[in-house]
Amino acid sequence: MTRFIIRLLINALALGIAAQLVGPGISYDGWQAVLIVAFIFGLVNAVIRPILTLLTCPLIILTLGIFTLVINALMLLLAGNIAEALGIGFRVDGFGPAFFGGLIISIVSFFLSVFVRDDAERTRAA
Known part of the structure; x- marks a missing residue:
């Protein structure tokens, strides 16, 4: 449960930073909205992203993984559309x-995940 909350907070922080850096293209009304969208974004990434990744596997291989950036964009767009609806x-x-x-979001989440590891991961890494 703690890991879930940490991942939710990392996603929320990454979404907030992305909204600040992208400017008017991504907007939100308060941190409550960002937390809710972080939850929606996590669900979308857990359910739809693996299916989409499997279906586009040839494109991902052909582009040497760069097509995953398009998948990331589609997941964010979908989460934004769900939140708006x-x-x-x-x-x-x-x-x-x-x-x-x-x-x-990918860059911020990666760096935050590196610095925030749980105890089980620390014992495995040591």
């Missing part, structure tokens, strides 16, 4: 902002 104050205004937002 539910009336949560979070918007992603098209593929371009979603692409750059997905790239920023």
